[in-house]
Structures are given as C-alpha cells and as structure tokens.
Amino acid sequence: MTVAVETGQWQLDATASAVGIRHRTMWGLVTVKGAFGVLGGHGEVRADGSAVGTLTLDVASLDTKNAKRDTHLRSEHFLDAGHHPEITFEARSAELRDDDQVHVVGRLTVRGVSRPLSLTARVTDRDAAGLTLDTEFGVDREQFGMSWNQLGMIRGLTTVTATLRFTRAAA
DSSP states (O other): OOOOOOOEEEEEOGGGOEEEEEEEETTTTEEEEEEESOEEEEEEEOTTSOEEEEEEEEGGGEEOSOHHHHHHHHSTTTTOTTTOOEEEEEEEEEEEETTTEEEEEEEEEETTEEEEEEEEEEEEEEETTEEEEEEEEEEOGGGGTOOOOGGGOOOSOEEEEEEEEEEEOOO
16 A cells, blocks of 8 residues: 655655665675765655655765865866755655655756656555665766776766655745
8 A cells, every 4th residue: 555645745764764875896896885965955746646856966075085086086087066056856646655655756967967767666665754765876077078998987876865854845
C-alpha cells in the first residue's frame, strides 16, 4: 500500500542531508571520494501526489580531503567554480511508487550545461517531522564539458550518492 506524502511546501534540512561523489582514477586503482559541505533545496508536493523541486550544491564546498586536488576540481578543468558556483538538479516530476520508491525525472546542470537525468530514490524514513530520500546514480562528466584526463587516468562514470532529508516548510 502506498502512503501519500502530505501536500504543500517542503524544505531540505541541510544538516541532516549529504551529497557525495565517488570516482575511480589512476587507471581504476584509486577511488576518490568527496562530499559537498553546502547544499540547499526545496520542493512541493502537489494535490495529485506528484512533486517538483530543486537541489543546489555549492561547488566551492566540495571536499575530497586533499586541498590540492580540491583546488584542481574547482578549476576550469573540472567544475569551474569561478564561473559556475552551483550545481543544480531540478526535479520536474517525482512520483512515489511501491510505497518507498520515487521515480524522479529532471535536469542536472553542471558548468552551465544542462542534461536530462532520471533516477530512482528510496524513501528510507517517513514520519510526522518529514521524510528522507536516498539515491545513487552515475554521471558522465564529459557530457558536462569536463574532458580533462591527464594520461588517460580518469575513466568511467562518477557515482553520486545522496541522502536528502525534507521537512515541512513553515507557512
């Protein structure tokens, strides 16, 4: 049985949320992990049960625990934080299915380049205070103009993981 989520405005609880990345580098021998320290977002659950919303990530807040690498990732070779300070995901449609699966269709914008992105999230917590969604999906960095690849060290997709806690927005 699918349990409906309350209609209205929802706000991302950034203190209870996390967005991370994982990418195999050095010809697949090393996994680089990082997390965005500053994120924001909001959404609306409509009367028909569908939802829309936006998630923003502050590019300068990406932390891989290596200052030199972080500076390079923020440079024009990769995320180009100076010209594109945010990564955004605009959920144009989100539908709850099978009680805990959410099918999301939207647009991901990185470095000023927008691409369609569909994903499945799972509701991992739902109570009177809010709900939590977990998802993991792959992104091809080259689709967003990030083709720098010294000596062919970087291959494959970047994995994005997200745990997003939403609470009812104050009226």
